[in-house]
Amino acid sequence: MSVIKAAIVGGTGYTGVELLRLLAGHSGVEVSAITSRAEAGTAVAELFPSLRGHYDLKFTAPDVDALAACDVVFFATPHGVAQAQVPALIARGVRVIDLSADFRIQDIATWEDWYGQPHGCPELVPQAVYGLPEVNRDQIAGAQLIACPGCYPTSVQLGLLPLLETGLVESTGIIANAASGASGAGRQGKTDLLFAENNDTFRAYAAGGHRHLPEIEQGLGRAAGGPVELTFVPHLLPMVRGIHATLYAKLKDSAAAASAQEALQQLFEQRYAAEPFVDVMPAGSHPQTRSVKGTNMCRLSVMRPQGRDTVVVLSAIDNLAKGASAQAIQNMNIMFGLNENQGLESPALLP
Amino acid sequence: MSVIKAAIVGGTGYTGVELLRLLAGHSGVEVSAITSRAEAGTAVAELFPSLRGHYDLKFTAPDVDALAACDVVFFATPHGVAQAQVPALIARGVRVIDLSADFRIQDIATWEDWYGQPHGCPELVPQAVYGLPEVNRDQIAGAQLIACPGCYPTSVQLGLLPLLETGLVESTGIIANAASGASGAGRQGKTDLLFAENNDTFRAYAAGGHRHLPEIEQGLGRAAGGPVELTFVPHLLPMVRGIHATLYAKLKDSAAAASAQEALQQLFEQRYAAEPFVDVMPAGSHPQTRSVKGTNMCRLSVMRPQGRDTVVVLSAIDNLAKGASAQAIQNMNIMFGLNENQGLESPALLP
Amino acid sequence: MSVIKAAIVGGTGYTGVELLRLLAGHSGVEVSAITSRAEAGTAVAELFPSLRGHYDLKFTAPDVDALAACDVVFFATPHGVAQAQVPALIARGVRVIDLSADFRIQDIATWEDWYGQPHGCPELVPQAVYGLPEVNRDQIAGAQLIACPGCYPTSVQLGLLPLLETGLVESTGIIANAASGASGAGRQGKTDLLFAENNDTFRAYAAGGHRHLPEIEQGLGRAAGGPVELTFVPHLLPMVRGIHATLYAKLKDSAAAASAQEALQQLFEQRYAAEPFVDVMPAGSHPQTRSVKGTNMCRLSVMRPQGRDTVVVLSAIDNLAKGASAQAIQNMNIMFGLNENQGLESPALLP
């Protein structure tokens, strides 16, 4: 097929530059526009020297006609922006892949409660497809508007889906203890994101309630066929990329006997046997975030310590890749009937 | 009183050099001997340039007479060493503070099971006092042999004691998700401890079972007045010092109503009101490991997210300080009737 | 003597909190005021949790009467601030120790040229004493206004003084290649200081000309008894604290024969024999920044590679300590006739 024309709205953030990095190696796509009000006129390669020689593109102010001339528009923007700009594009038949939180939550009241503002475009929410290919591949193929999952929700859902889909574990009292690299906080000049504030230290944040909680519970609720109650505590790591989720769920008494380590291993391997970007590691493994750095891979490990009733799942992704931009490209590949792996096949940088 | 003569056995590791750093500022103690078979004859300040100008001491081969001439001997050795050398010192009336795991577990079979070797000195285990001052201050004052708590066990027990002592939470299904800086793995030339293997990456390890589990369950069991079942998953952080434990326990139905955020906050503040080295932070705080770096402080925060039944406690210590050498000095201060804070009052280095 | 009453102007930056950390352990000083317009009313321990339990102090808006009631006022402010506030304090007999660049350069035109603004208080510049005790100890003892050296200038001058004072090396073509931890850039929310922008990367900056160049050349010129021409290239390290300067100077032909490694080593050892905070390491050593972390120490090493005409000096300090706040306290100790080491004796944290 002819090359897909893509645009990126909000290209100065980390998910924007990650889209550019990955699309530079994707032969089926050409980035024809990238917008930024603040940097309009600046060359992409000036702001991001790593892209020197890969893009001649300059940032431009957002222009709906220019965006509408593309086959697909990626929104790599803070929440609230896509809600305002997407309707005009949808109306003109453009496909939209939103990396922000604007269309992830189906219940408008819940979204407004957690994001503290009225939803700017509730009418499009019902048709937005949640872009987790391991769950919604078919709907993604036919979608015009994709709501890409958040970084934490991707790592947590992929780790818990096999247990909840099969009803092996209780749907309450689930624990998601997750830690993210600092790039997850975005490219904004805040004192508490300084190098000198985050190197050689570790802390939890938003332990009382993080915006990704309702998104996770919505996704897991669908898998469980009923409400799921999760305690989610995110932490900030002294590193740039990577999310590691350590997940704890209680086996139902009825399932305990049948869920030996071997059975759990088999359950996970079968659930993801056909998935190109979920890697169930051998029993006893501990996935490292660096093993997925820059890639669309999620590596999982499942165990049942001391043979007790608590199942532990370890889940590692790159927050900017499978947690954002690479998964967005996986969605694009599916939407346009390309090879789902295209542009996403490079192994991680190690060491 | 006259100055205490102290010796350190196994002084080339990180807990050894941390003892030296802290004792350099302790006017009541003089380090008169430090042993190392491998480095015998080497000046301490040659191996650790940070101590240039603070110590003229040279490492010496272990010699029981030299050690017996001291008032107190610290063992900063791998497990197994103290078991062999402590009996002779105890017999000669020397006080011993063991930073290793040799005397922490009262049940010999459990120790042998987890450490994979016969216990070298079971007869002394009953008289060894577990050196957690927040629980055993009085026994420490009268003890001749102290088993210093492990780093993870210190952070986990201090975080859970108030909940288990009062029976507010279930004693099973407790989760201790902890992460440690790389210094916790010791100063040994192993490939998987290299800088290039641990920077900019994060992973769990020993998720199937870590040696600190039985120590934690022993301590919490005493607090709960019955067996406690914990799932403990340690992680390795890309930083040098610090342990952060994120703890999850389920409120008993009977306790749920009475355990609002305010009540939990008050419970923790009262439990530790008299403790010089446990700091209960204001409700909603997230303790950072850097805020305790190099100090004997443990900072705690307690919350009840979404008002659900899972209580979350955040606990931060320095694994080499409150998790090892500084707590050992706190024990020494108590044993010798000194001011419990002596030599332990410097604030953390920040940034 | 009675306790010295000290105030800190601009206490929310890294040199301010470092002054607080060090003065917490200085029995001869009490911090009675700390100012910050932005944080007026906030408790110091709320902004810096590492100081919980050490200070009850709140930040206050600057008030000249409150400051004038102190024995000494430290300015831990950006350049330009001290110029405006110092005159009133000097007039009222208060001693002032300025950690900023305002009074370091004796030539007003040079200062205005490099700092791009008119000097706010040229009349006080002549009486300001440059606070490098290794050069100006006597004048410091009698001074009312101290201009504390910059971080880079401290590390570079201490490394080159012995060579220039003795005229062993050419006064032109000197190279100062230096690298600093990110805390040197201050505690301000700028995008290019983010953790995600500075971890796992290294770069030079201001290679075309850095404001510390004229300060360094002024100091070295005094030592050489004539103009010195230096090329100074600073670099930004992916770490929080520490400056390492690698210095290169060409031996005069007349001096080459007499300057064997042994002679250079002896020269440095003799020059600093009486200095409590300059440590000339054994020949062949390589000082590490971590060996001086949090301390007032400067560690030096001198060598003559391949016996060629280029002498290499390695110099390591902590940019926030000997490079700023600890040196300021050393100056204060000298001004008030205290033991020069008081409050500055703790060894570095290692690891």
Add this chain to the structure above:
Amino acid sequence: MSVIKAAIVGGTGYTGVELLRLLAGHSGVEVSAITSRAEAGTAVAELFPSLRGHYDLKFTAPDVDALAACDVVFFATPHGVAQAQVPALIARGVRVIDLSADFRIQDIATWEDWYGQPHGCPELVPQAVYGLPEVNRDQIAGAQLIACPGCYPTSVQLGLLPLLETGLVESTGIIANAASGASGAGRQGKTDLLFAENNDTFRAYAAGGHRHLPEIEQGLGRAAGGPVELTFVPHLLPMVRGIHATLYAKLKDSAAAASAQEALQQLFEQRYAAEPFVDVMPAGSHPQTRSVKGTNMCRLSVMRPQGRDTVVVLSAIDNLAKGASAQAIQNMNIMFGLNENQGLESPALLP
């Protein structure tokens, strides 16, 4: 052409795994063997989880027949190994690309002096081509044995070649101040390479003389058409990948007038105009190591601070890529008449 069969000798080190990472994306090459005595029988993907799904290969013990069956053999081994194994392969017509130091130095006595052992295969040294394409592209195309440049020598030579080839600068008194990420020290379990020994600290090493010095002086001497005298001081950075060299050379009096900033900029741009992997950045830029991470690119910047006689060049590469494995593949592409860029086109991971 048909796919090239490649083998890697010594595949468990960082240059070995980097070859595997890069060749996984090179459609013209198939890795048919990878050797390791220690790991014989272990799956590559077990030792390096980042390669799961990319290689089924197992490590095998070195076997000359298996190696001789390949078109090209890469040696990613410590010095001394290739000297012993290469002759048999050369005799059988196999092309060899040696990433070690064995064949870099043409003067055998110099090699033996710096490496402290007799050279195992002096007879092949004359025919070994030094694999710096920017200098020896034509000879590389016709070579059977390539000696890949060291990491430091690559960054230093590319930065100084334009100045020495044109005779603009003095050939003595040149300074190469370089810093490397810890991966440059290799994947060996040494205490001084531990994370806890190298994080948050910085130091010089081998300042008295590093093995890369003679290699650099050999290469620069060829460019200058006569002996070059360099002072080279390497430093160890608290990061994994990247080398940054800051180079200082003195303009000849005759050249000073003609070498304004613009002229130097133009000189560098013209010298490398046709080079796919040398990027001369705009005047005033400061190349960051992260901008070349994982790539074969060398980014340069040249300036003349204060218009004085010292020219400063900043040079950034990835020590494992352009400094080793990627440059080896660039050499292979040239030797086999492939597109020189093949497999080397991905932009760096940023952030």
